[in-house]
Amino acid sequence: MIKQFFLLCSGVDQDLIKDCSNGEQNKYAGIGATVFFTALMAIIACSYALYTVFDNIYSSIFFGLLWGLLIFNLDRFIVSTIKKRDSKRQEILQVIPRLLLAMIIAVVISKPLELKIFEKEINQVLLEEKNQMTLNNKTQIAQQFTPEIQQLNSEITTLKEEITDKENDVNALYETYIAEAEGRKGTKLLGKGPVYKEKREKHDAALKELSELKAANAEKIKDKEASIVKLTEQQKVAETKTQPIISNFDGLMARVNTLNKLPWLPSFFIFLLFLAIETAPIFAKLISSKSEYDYKLENQESLVKTWIQQQVHQREAILQTDIDLNDKIYSDLKTEEEIYNYKQKMARNLLKLQADSFYKNQQKIL
Template sequence: MSREFYQSPRSTWLMRLFWKAAGADRYILERTTYGDQVKYLCLGGIIIATGMMAGLAGGYAFYTIFEPRGNAINSFKTAGDIAGTYDAIDIPTMIKAVIFGFIWGLIIFNIDRFIISSTGKGDGTEDITKKEFMGALPRLLMGAIIALTISKPLEIRMFKTEIDIKLHEKQIEQQQAYKAKTDSVFNSELASKDKEIEKIENDIADKKNRHKILEQNYIEEARLITVGPRALAVKAQMESVAAEIKELENNPDFLRVKKEKEAIEKKREDALSQSEKYASGLDGLLERIKISHEISGTVISLFITLLFMAIELTPIFFKLMLIKSPYDYMEENIKELIKAENGIETQYNYYQDKEGRERDKIVQHQVIRLLKEKISLLEAQSQLSDEALHHWKEKKKQDIRKNPELYVNEQQQQNGHEKG
């Protein structure tokens, strides 16, 4: 706006965007001072930045929660490469995380915009009184909660390398503990089956040794003389032992126990093969936050949280500390003009409530005018109805004086219809 003593700077589309984010009135800002324009430009910038950080934090948290589970350190570079690790990105989860982050960022942006635009300007001085602070306390609590939701995902992203290494160690420990527990569960069953198998195998081994000795005796007997009765007797014993060995090896109980042992061993191998999968399940958002606190310590973690709280809560405190400027007076003036145009009168400090606090009285003149008109119309209609009833009554009286029998007959007929 051009004046003889001052010319308001022209606004750019970026300034108007930031003004809208801060809930400021573009019409007023384009007619006020440059200081007011910059003030709401910075305020809107903080709100937009908070929404963007919330979107990044929400998207990263979503990806961390729903990404395919695996080792915390997926793959290492070779010794000749630069030391470090790299992760394979799951594209479907990444797309979902981007969509969720965008929606989450918009939600936080709108909440912040509502908090800032609904926060008053205090008493127009730099001091924050107890009354002002208590009035802003719900908004401060909401801002603190939003700051926490933003800071934690970004915190685990800041310490991702250290968290991955520590988490990988925990996954290995978890895997070893699972394997030990699996072995302890299956070892007792396998030991029972081994005892049964060992007993039969010992019998088989004894008979095989007996068969070997008989075989040697037969060879010696057959070498010394021709195959005679003694050699044939040894051969018969040999064949009997061989039959016993075959019978033991084909014993149904022996074969059943061996199959049961094989089934138990297969279950054990399947359970052990799942150990890496179960250990990978340790890679969750909560576990990463816990490790982040272990690595960074209380002081650094608290400092990061307070940093985001400062970013989130600064606009609220600044609005309470702002000294009234031309924008504020012009905004109040426009509000009063709109109220006056619509017949709304505010009588300030008109009465005191039960707690002794002064309250304003709001007088809705248009409502009062319409109410009075409606009351007058209803009163006039009531008076006209009374007048009409009065004249109708007089006319009826005249008709009865002229012909009373007709009136009586009409009443009798009417009573007869009602009884029928």
């Protein structure tokens, strides 16, 4: 049962192969098994590749099966169309385009499986790239908000410095009128004289201005700090919105690009493995000698070719015979008086009818 299935996969003529020896059947069953397992690997490879794209196991398996059937059909076609020739040069010429197609199929099958085999290494590289992308993203977003935040902080600092400068002025006035009262500076008269009162009034006025400045600047500082908080929240929202894009940066193209950044030698050997599997049936038929099945197939094709040639030749002979007979018959008829007189009579009647018709048409016109 299994042998029959693999023989079906190999694309051989079932009627011819069943009359061949057991060894011949085993050879083509092995070729069919290679075709089948190549298609099976294609299903796995395509399903995994599509799963990384659609993230849906059912659709991935469905399209993977379709892809596997396509690969199976192509491989079966490639193997079944390779025929043994009397000349090795002819065999090589017919194999070259099939080898090119097999190489393309090997690349398509091997690449998704390489992605799966090196998945851990790819994930590590992708994680590093995502982290770097996250830092770059935060830097780019910060560049949009940082200038405005820095401007607001600078304005807050200026407002606080105004208060500090005013406090220093008030403290200086306080020290002046206290020193005047104690007689350490100014008039150096102990007691609260007119000069003391004047300096005390200046201090009180400055203290009132300081109080008003604190209240006004405090309100301004509060508004600017609220603006900074709002800008900071907007920056965090922008980072939150863009982060999923970075987190999902692990699609098929990203993984293929990451695979190319890894050491090439292991990937190359995996490709060679699948190339060897894909081209094994082709080389098996190329290097093998002409066997029992090949002779039977050649004999069957020769029978069909001969029969077709016979049919074509026979139809050509019938056609030529018919042409010769017709030529002879019409040649004999040309000399018969009865046929001549009859055709003359018919021609005379036709001319009369034409003349009558012309006459009637002319009457209508006039």
